[in-house]
Amino acid sequence: MESKEGRQRDYSRLAAVGRGLVIGLFVGVVISLFRLLIMNGLLLVQWFFGQAHHHVWLLGVWVMISVALTLITGVLIKQTPEIKGSGIPQVEGQLMGELDYHWWPVLWKKFVGGVLAIGSGLFLGREGPSIQLGATVGQGVAAVTHNTGSQRRLMIASGASAGLSAAFNAPIASTLFILEEVYHNFSTLIWLSALASALAANFVSTAVFGLTPVLHISYFASLPLRQYGLLIVLGIALGLLGRLYQSVVLRVGDWYHKITWLPDQYYSIIALILLMPVAWYLPSVLGGGNGLIVSLGMHTPTALILLGIFVLRFVYSMIAYGTGLPGGIFLPILTLGAVFGAFFGKLMVLWQLTKPEYVPIFIIAAMAGYFAGISKAPFTAILLITEMVGSLHHLMPLAVVSLIAYMTVDLLNGAPVYAAMLEKMQTPAQRHLTDExxxxxxxxxxxxxxxxxxxxxxxxxxxxxxxxxxxxxxxxxxxxxxxxxxxxxxxxxxxxxxxxxxxxxxxxxxxx
CATH class of the missing domain: 3.30.70.1450 (Regulator of K+ conductance, C-terminal domain)
Structure with missing residues (x-):
């Protein structure tokens, strides 16, 4: 005779973990290929402009390449507007029930468009597109298995978590980001499925790219408590800059409308042409910026050079994102934070307020602080940078800077940037008109x-x-x-x- 305990046994959590693992494996393969193509595309662009120093006529070839890339991505965006930009607002809208789209066109067009846009060297990140790609894989699995309603949204959230995990090799922070910033839901089934999916995707990604943390920065000293006042100053500065970033990134698309007669799907020609002087003189700063962040940990330039790089990356990342190309702001935000942290640290050394060995700590803390302020997701910021750097010794500085930056942006009435982007979308892809x-x-x-x-x-x-x-x-x-x-x-x-x-x-x- 079956016991009462046996009859009441609940397998829903086990099923959620199983679905998460399956989705995570699929997402891990998709995002690993996405990363590989982008990395090789960026290397090809840097090699191309290196050759252009010896053969100036190659600049004309770049103009033709820019036109071709603009036409290809323009057609993809016109056919499927849901692939524009980061993709995180679209996923958030899906999980809120405010918009929806067919998964297959978005999956392959976002993949192709993202590789072309990010691999071209523009200051765009792969993480937002990776989240949308992962969410779309989850949506596809739900469609194939005929899951609807809350189960479908659970699978979309799991795919999104896996996408970020495979992009950054940070499964714990990826799970928290989806729960804290995108889904706004901490139920047991959701975090179990999202974590399982993130771990599976991270397993695949680690097998391809190795165990070294994505933003590994070595440092050899802990910041003394007497210098924590500098962290407060850094947090306030990052909060002010974060509020500026929010304001500009939400308006740059409107500025394109005012200054150009081009259809909005072809704005990318402007960014690709303007990229030429940067690629000519500073090819090392091209792309989302993870290579630049790692290089700052090994060799930090002077404060004046760092300030120039910060202004350059700020301006060019806005130019790139305003085009609507399939590319994100996640990694560019971290890069800007790292560059400003290095600038701040060098300035403090110049003014004899700290020692050179503490500069890497300011770099690491500033990445978390800038992201915490702009996204208003401080827990994710702290955990994300901890996983990506690969060390727990800097948790206190990370927490201090993230909290101060978050509160500064909050006092300035800054909203979470991805939620603000979703609200700003003028034409949602497809609103739910059913009684689901x-x-x-x-x-x-x-x-x-x-x-x-x-x-x-x-x-x-x-x-x-x-x-x-x-x-x-x-x-x-x-x-x-x-x-x-x-x-x-x-x-x-x-x-x-x-x-x-x-x-x-x-x-x-x-x-x-």
Missing amino acids: VGHMEIPVFANSVLDGKQVREVNWPQGALLTEIQRGERRIVPRGDTLVRVGDLLIVHTPLDQHENVRQALLKMNGS
């Missing part, structure tokens, strides 16, 4: 107006249906007289087209 239902999980906090109220006493948002309360290991089917308590996890179902409005209303009631 999804669910969300809302924890009840100590300051929530829900605490201590009966279910019938709560003025639930329109479209919200409370279907279950999880209290520890107990699962409660709510009735009108069921009390809501601190620590409860509320399972709320809602139509997908009302998902985000309901979520925001519940979070406001919850005091979060």
